[in-house]
Amino acid sequence: MVKPDAPVPLAPPTEKTASGETALKRPSLPHFYSAQRNIPPLPFNPMPGLPLFDLGGNKFLYDDTAVDYFSLFAESFSSSESEGGMSAMSSMAPCNPCSTNGGGGGGGSFYSGPPAYSYASTSLWVKITSTNATNFLLDVNNTVPGTVYGVGLKSSVNADPFNTWTLAQVFSATSTNKQFDGTASQAARFFNAVNLDAYTGPSISIVSPMAGATVSNDIPLQIRVTDILPLTGVKVFVGAVQVAVLQSNQNGIVTVPTARFPNGSHQIWVLASNEGVPVDTDGDSVLDDYSPFQSAANVTVNFTNEVAMQNYSPLWSKSGSLTLQYKTTSTQDYTFEVFKTNGVLLHTASGQSVNGSISRTWNFTDLSNGAVNERSYVFSLTHSPPSGGSAAAAPPRKLLITNFVDNGVSVGKYVVSYGTWPSSYLNNLLADMNANVSSTINWAAYFNEDIIGSNREDYNAVRADFTSDPFPIRRATQTNDLTALTNALKNQFTGSWLFDGHSSGSGMIPGDDDYLDVRLTTKQLATLLGNGYGFIGGVYQLTYGTRLFSTMLTGCSAAGVFSEFPDATGTPPGVDQATDGQIKKSAFVGFSTISYTGATKMNWIIRIHFEWLDGEDYDTEITTAVWRANLAYPSVQGWGPTVFGFGFLGYNANESR
């Protein structure tokens, strides 16, 4: 008698003989793939020798990649023949419990593939049945007619959240079971089924720390993410402040610097995004867009540190000086230091905490009192209990942070700042341009508040002519700011954007212009652009700050697949730079499929500059300029030239050009 919830080994596939007797089918050679089952929590582990993975939703998976089924089968088959067809399962270590808890598996049994269990579950589960050495049947069980399901596969299982399932099949169930023929391959060993109608996005679980835990200093945060679609990003926040970005191959572990936040209860948030599914946006049955999914999970823990920052921000605006404040739970000696990111010491000060507080102000000067103007600095506070006591001196601890400083002055209600340039002409030009842009944004928001997004009311009031006073943008809110900016800059009538894609600090405009780079993945950029853009891979770099609106078209391979820092293309010969006010137009142009540096691309870019930037004679549109360049250099067409958007800045400041 088999209990309803007890594991029941599946009967081996059988076929009828001519006499009608049930004969054992010659066993298959299932040495390619692993079974994945919908296994409810068990009172025991049926295969203790194999790694077990929790897929979420009461699904578990055994990783049997290390099991040599071929050899085991050969051994068991040999054994079954010599022992008159008795079960050979007992000879297989991973399945030892199977024989003791099995039973009910039908007549004589022998090993016919990966261990197979059924638990009479009413929920969705997958069964794999070998049919021969290279083929198998994949049954998706307990499907509900009319519901859409997906079958995912992956080649390996591990703790890396980025090793997501690949959606291999999507089907609308017509019965309670759907069967697929499969060809086993090393590349697709593991299978899973998902109810896509009930799918809401990545499934996130925070493994550690546990809720309510008390933690200090840098702590590992371990997370699990299960998804049927490729992940595009996993971010970690303390409260609203982003503290880490999980990369692939980190096995879901990132470090959270608790000492950057005041002691007390904090929520650690994990936000995961995937690339989404293709959708039809205009009802013509053509999938023309992507709709990404996002999920979040959080855990509340208590931060407790001897010394903790009170005013941590990833970005501080430069306003003559900045002050870093710390709280201490006991008296501490400290040394406060500021470094360039290359390690050069700029400032040092020592002292002792007063009434549980340390406050240090730095005025952006180096050890010689010379002004410094870096885009980011490293701030270090080394602290230890006062010496001289009877107890052994505790080793000093160091609280180290690297923060960006916004050197710019913001202009307009929602407009990113730009730096101060040595050219008054240029500064005036940029000021005028930003005033126009901010007016456009404010005007757009007047008609549609959604353009700006929520929680933007703290910005300055808009005047009757839609101008507004400057307001500094902050790193902590840059995503919202950029989203608002992007939406607003998308001219409501022309649909154009102002964007600038650059690649490196030594890119288009010479000099120390102190901007803040925001490196965005393609999907993030797509999000900013208000669309799940269908690029594959690659990282964009969007220059945020000085250059966002300040320069012109670049043919940077920002859309390239392989290049994280796309090569700078520089400025074509004959196109003057900012120092003489040649800022004219801006476009975001990239390649969707490849990153390439070479004469062809450069010529392509030069022609676009010529056609568009210098195209006064013909008032050439950017799309026409790119089209002409594509025809003149056909090899570029294979790279998928992409024009995201464009806008005129100053229109040919030098009309003689």
Add this chain to the structure above:
Amino acid sequence: MKRKIILGALIGAVIVGVYLLWQKPAVRPTAPASPEVSASAKPLPTEESRSGRTKNRLDDTLAGAQDAEFTSKVFPKFREFVATLNRLGVSPFEREVSASECSKIRIIHTPNGIICPFVIGDGWTADYMRSGTFEGITHFGQRGPDNPFRAISRADMDTLKRLSEQAVPISQEESWKIANRVSDALQIEQAFFEKPQMHEEAMFEYRLGLQTIRYRAKGSDPLNQMNYTRSFTLKATSPTTAVLVRYSNLEAR
């Protein structure tokens, strides 16, 4: 009102005079308001520009209005294009345009043909293209200070104000009637495109009486502007009539 009529008559006389003397095209929907953009404000192409070919720094060929290739290959196609617009009643030109009114003729050499942008009079520009599979006009539009797209892009309030004061409003319903005839005549195969989009060209409160129709290749990315391979803009001349003031064909290869 009487003053306006007199002023209109004077402008009309000037235009007729210019036409008789120089045979330059006039623009039907809106006569240029500022002297610097009137048909007579700039000289005809000089003899120098009509002389032999030269090269620019991109190795394009620069030619004059009398260039044999231009007069025999390029301009006839433009004349055909304008004739098509005339047949539809949407030509912005009130009379026939001659090759001698063209300037800034540039021949871009492509691997299998040429692209030839050129300027017509002072206020218009066009691109001719010849390849192994296509020959014809791929772009047509306004240029110069009266170009509404330039005004929008620059947020040029003075120009926007001036253009909007001259603008005639037209409903999208009426615009679609005209647009459908234009798309048929220009052989825009609807089956290859997503449902076409129409939007009004305007900025702030300045409405310019312009409706742009864009065709995006079926299934293509809506974000990539290069996927809107066919588009044109209509400028209303009355609540039920319009002329074509911009056309773009990025499909041609």
